[in-house]
Structure formats: structure tokens, C-alpha cells
Amino acid sequence: MFALVDCNNFYASCERVFRPDWRKTPIAVLSNNDACLIARSDEVKELGYKLGDSYFKLRKQLQRDGVIVRSSNYALYGDLSQRVMECLEDLVPRVEVYSIDEAFLDLHGIQDLPAFSQKIARTVRQWTSIPVSVGVAQTKTLAxxxxxxxxKSRGSNNVHIMEPPYPLDQIEIENVWGVGRRLSLRLRLMGIGTAQDLAELDCMTARKKFSVVLERTVRELRGESCIEIEELSPDPQHLMVSRGFKGKVTTKHQLQEAVATYASRVAEKARAKGVYAGTIQLFIRTSPFSKGPRYVNNASWTFRNPCNDNLSLVKAATRCLDTIWKEGYAYQKAGVLLTDLSTEQQRITPLFEITPRKTTGELMRMLDCMNQRYGPETVRIASSGIERPWMMSREFLSPSYTTRWKDIPTVRA
DNA sequence: TCTGGGGTCCTAGGACCC
DNA sequence: TCTGGGGTCCTAGGACCC
Structure with a gap:
């Protein structure tokens, strides 16, 4: 048996952890640049606000409805997520961290599933203050x-154990894991509208007309487990950092600052994951929504010696920018992508290359250490800019209660 | 006034090889 | 004056997920 543990309204719940006075207050969390709604507490959902609604259109309404609005604070959410996952790992031996707010558990051999599932929900709530829902069934798709x-069914304490006969006819096809917008449209045209209909689809047809992925889904819906728990997350294939700007960027100097900032951030990520980049790719673009002239381009640079230090990556990204920069456009976004990743063991160093100076590695270790201790970007490359007017706005950012010394809450007894 | 960010996997099709 | 068959590898693009 598998369980899927899912944090309820995760970002909104995180905002409540250190603000118990907001327990019953409606809370909405905004995307980067405070652009649109990406998370809502139950109260906000009940008020009828939709995911993806743009903030500036709703600002007054939200104010009238007494909704607390927060900018997204990934430092906080990431840290609280880790606490939830550690809590789950304490309860069961095999856990797959599936996303920031979800995990699959292997419940093989557990006798009293209802009692155990209740225990999971209770313990996570008690230890982390985050409410979770637990779904249990024979396969991951069913869980x-x-x-x-x-x-959907309130009052069941957010634990649901599904046993045959599965009530699949009550589930719309869009809600099946692995069936997205396009697939559901195609399936509906074939008269497949519920999970039950899909479970009854012939496996060969699923594979031939669609793909092996859909065939797996069909089998999983019938109770045949095809997707295993993956405890260890494999080494990543790509790493990316991209952000939209606050306002538009029209000068090369500012775009260069953004590119250096993103390249530094992605370098940091690569070091944290212990991987080296074989190739770096930069893309820049104007807004796809604006009426002005459009421009989208990308350039890449392949390293003879795979690397993950800020200096090499910023330098390469800047070179890429030189090749694709064009005057006269209002840039809205840029991104830096690392590919051809290798680990320390897999890393190929050319036979006759001068090995990179040891000092670079040392320098990066010191840099990471200081930035971890005193906050992100305490020490950074000068070309990433000082004032940085293009940097995304996060007007309603809550404190990073758990990851920043100066933000640690004070308790008075 | 705005319209997120970061991943994975699969398939189709072209280049190239014998 | 014609043009098979069977592979591999790579890339781009499309689908999905949160």
C-alpha cells in the first residue's frame, strides 16, 4: 500500500506557522513580482478567488474582504517543507519526497492503516504545525x-483510505495524476470522461494511441502497481534560474547585472547539489504579452572543463549575452540554464588542461559559508549590481523566521 | 499596472552509419 | 537513369507535474 501525504494549502499554511493570530484569517500568497495568486487558505477559496488571478485587479476587493496578502517566501517554505519530510521519515522507513508539499510513503506491512494514517496526520500537525491530508491506496496513482x-469530503479528518471497489466513476478525468489539459481533451473526445472510463480503456490502445505513460496510468487505476517509490532523488539533468523583472529592462548594463545574478544563483545551486556544468545556456526575452516589438533568443557556451564556480559561470553567461544582446527592446525576463551536468566522480577533465586553481574551490566554499550564515548574497560578484532596480518586487514578504538569524521570532514569557 | 518558476519524461524526426 | 533495411544518437518540442 502507498500513502500520499499532501500539505494543505501549503504556502498559506506556512505563513500561519509563526502567526497563530492568523489561524482563522484568510491568507493569499502571491507569485514572484507579486503578480498573481498562487496559494489560498480555505477561507480565500470560499470567498471565490481563483488560482492565477492577477493581484492588481483584485487588490481592493482583497482589502475589503480582509484577506492577508503575502509575497512568496521560498526560504521559509523550503525550510518548513524539510521539517515535514523529516517528520515523515521518522514515522516510516521509505519516503519519496515528491514535491515541496507532497510525499509518497511505502506502507507495506502496516496492520491498522486507518489508525496509522491518523497518526501521520496528527504527528505532522503537532511537530510542524502544518496540516496535511493523507490518501492511502494500492498504487501511487490511486493514492x-x-x-x-x-x-473533498470534509470532516473525515483529511484521511482517506481507498479500497476496492474504487469509486472511480466519481472522479473527473482531469483529476487523474498524469492526465493534463491536452490529454483530457483528447480522451473526452473519445468518450472517456471519468477515471472509471480510463481504467476500462484497453492497454494496447492506450499505448498505441497515446503513450506508455498513459498505459501505466490505466494499469495503476486498476490496482496494478507500476510506479515504485523512489527514495533517493537522482542527480538533476538541468538546473535553471530564471526570473521576470520588475518593470522592463532596456539597457545592456542592467540586463548584464541580472544575468550575473542568475548565473551566481545557479552556480550556488550546482554546488549544493554537488554537480558541475558542461554547458551553460542563457535566454533573454521581451514580454510575450506586450504589444511592442518582440525578441527572444538564447546562446550557449560549452566548458572544456566542467565547473560550478560563480566566476566561470558569470563570465560565460556574460559572453553569451554579448552574442545575443540587441538594443531597442524592453526585456522582461532572462534565465540561465546549466546542462550536461556531471558529478565529481563522472566529471571529465581534459588530459592536457591546466587543472583549475584550487583557490577557486576554496573561495566558493568560503562564499557559501558566509552567505549561509549572514543571509543570501551577503558577499557577491560586483557585476551583479548594487541597486538593481530590475529585481523582482516582494512588497509583502514575511520574515524568514527559520533561516535568518535576525528574523528569529522573539518569545516573551 | 498584470499574466510564476523549475523540473521530468517521451516521441518524432533528422543525421549518420553499415 | 536505382535506391533497401536496420540500426544509433541527438535535438527539439510537447506533454506532464508541483
């Missing part, structure tokens, strides 16, 4: 659906 059903 996802069990979770979905559990959330």
Missing part, C-alpha cells in the same frame, strides 16, 4: 485520488 477524495 493521489484517495487524497483528492479525502480533501
Amino acid at each position: 493521489k485520488l484517495a487524497n483528492h477524495l479525502g480533501k
Whole structure:
């Protein structure tokens, strides 16, 4: 048996952890640049606000409805997520961290599933203050659906154990894990509208007309487990840092600052994951929504010696920018992508290359250490800019209660 | 006034090889 | 004056997920 543990309204719940006075207050969390709604507490959902609604259109309404609005604070959410996952790892031996707010658990051999599932929900709530829902079933796909059903039926303490006969006819095809917008449209045209219909689809047809992925989904819906728990997350294939700007960027100097900032950030990520980049790719673009002239381009640079230090990556990204920069456009976004990643063991160093100076590695270790201790970007490359007017706005940012010394809450007894 | 960010996997099709 | 068959590898693009 598998369980899917899912944090309820995760970002909104995180904002409440250190603000118990907001327990019953409606809370909405905004995307980067405070652009649109990406998370809502139950109260906000009940008020009728939709995911992806743009903030500036709703500002007054939200104010009238007494909704607390927050900018997204990934430092906080990431840290609280880790606490939830550690809590789960304490309860069961095999846990797959599936996303920032979800995990699959292997419940093989557990006798009293209802009692154990309740215990999971209770313990996570007690230890981390984050409410979760638990769905239990025979396959991962079914556990996802069990979770979905559990959330729909209130009062069941957010635990739902699904046993045959599965109530698949109550589930719309769009809610099946692995069936997205395009697939559901195609399936509906074939008269497949519920999870039950999909479970009844012939496996060969699923594979031939669609793909092996859909065939797996069909089998999983029938109770045949095809997707295993993956405890260890494999080494990443790509790493990317991209952001939209606050306002538009029209000068090369400012775009260069952004590119250096993103390249530094992605370098940091690579070091944290212990991987080296074989190739770096830069893209810049104007807004796809604006009426002005459009421009999208990318350039890449392949290293003879795979690397993950800020200096090499910023230098390469800047070179890429030189080749694609064009005057006269209002840039809206840029991104830096690392590919051809290798680990220390896999890393190929050319036979006759001068090995990179040891000091670079040392320098990066010191840099990471200081930035971890005193906050992100305490020490950074000068070309990433000082004032940085293009940097995304986060007007309603809450403190990073758990990851920043100066933000640690004070308790008075 | 705005419209997120970061991943994975699969498939189709072209280049190239014998 | 014609043009098979069977591979591999790579890339781009499309689908999905959160």
C-alpha cells in the first residue's frame, strides 16, 4: 500500500506557522513580482478567488474582504517543507519526497492503516504545525485520488483510505495524476470522461494511441502497481534560474547585472547539489504579452572543463549575452540554464588542461559559508549590481523566521 | 499596472552509419 | 537513369507535474 501525504494549502499554511493570530484569517500568497495568486487558505477559496488571478485587479476587493496578502517566501517554505519530510521519515522507513508539499510513503506491512494514517496526520500537525491530508491506496496513482477524495469530503479528518471497489466513476478525468489539459481533451473526445472510463480503456490502445505513460496510468487505476517509490532523488539533468523583472529592462548594463545574478544563483545551486556544468545556456526575452516589438533568443557556451564556480559561470553567461544582446527592446525576463551536468566522480577533465586553481574551490566554499550564515548574497560578484532596480518586487514578504538569524521570532514569557 | 518558476519524461524526426 | 533495411544518437518540442 502507498500513502500520499499532501500539505494543505501549503504556502498559506506556512505563513500561519509563526502567526497563530492568523489561524482563522484568510491568507493569499502571491507569485514572484507579486503578480498573481498562487496559494489560498480555505477561507480565500470560499470567498471565490481563483488560482492565477492577477493581484492588481483584485487588490481592493482583497482589502475589503480582509484577506492577508503575502509575497512568496521560498526560504521559509523550503525550510518548513524539510521539517515535514523529516517528520515523515521518522514515522516510516521509505519516503519519496515528491514535491515541496507532497510525499509518497511505502506502507507495506502496516496492520491498522486507518489508525496509522491518523497518526501521520496528527504527528505532522503537532511537530510542524502544518496540516496535511493523507490518501492511502494500492498504487501511487490511486493514492493521489484517495487524497483528492479525502480533501473533498470534509470532516473525515483529511484521511482517506481507498479500497476496492474504487469509486472511480466519481472522479473527473482531469483529476487523474498524469492526465493534463491536452490529454483530457483528447480522451473526452473519445468518450472517456471519468477515471472509471480510463481504467476500462484497453492497454494496447492506450499505448498505441497515446503513450506508455498513459498505459501505466490505466494499469495503476486498476490496482496494478507500476510506479515504485523512489527514495533517493537522482542527480538533476538541468538546473535553471530564471526570473521576470520588475518593470522592463532596456539597457545592456542592467540586463548584464541580472544575468550575473542568475548565473551566481545557479552556480550556488550546482554546488549544493554537488554537480558541475558542461554547458551553460542563457535566454533573454521581451514580454510575450506586450504589444511592442518582440525578441527572444538564447546562446550557449560549452566548458572544456566542467565547473560550478560563480566566476566561470558569470563570465560565460556574460559572453553569451554579448552574442545575443540587441538594443531597442524592453526585456522582461532572462534565465540561465546549466546542462550536461556531471558529478565529481563522472566529471571529465581534459588530459592536457591546466587543472583549475584550487583557490577557486576554496573561495566558493568560503562564499557559501558566509552567505549561509549572514543571509543570501551577503558577499557577491560586483557585476551583479548594487541597486538593481530590475529585481523582482516582494512588497509583502514575511520574515524568514527559520533561516535568518535576525528574523528569529522573539518569545516573551 | 498584470499574466510564476523549475523540473521530468517521451516521441518524432533528422543525421549518420553499415 | 536505382535506391533497401536496420540500426544509433541527438535535438527539439510537447506533454506532464508541483
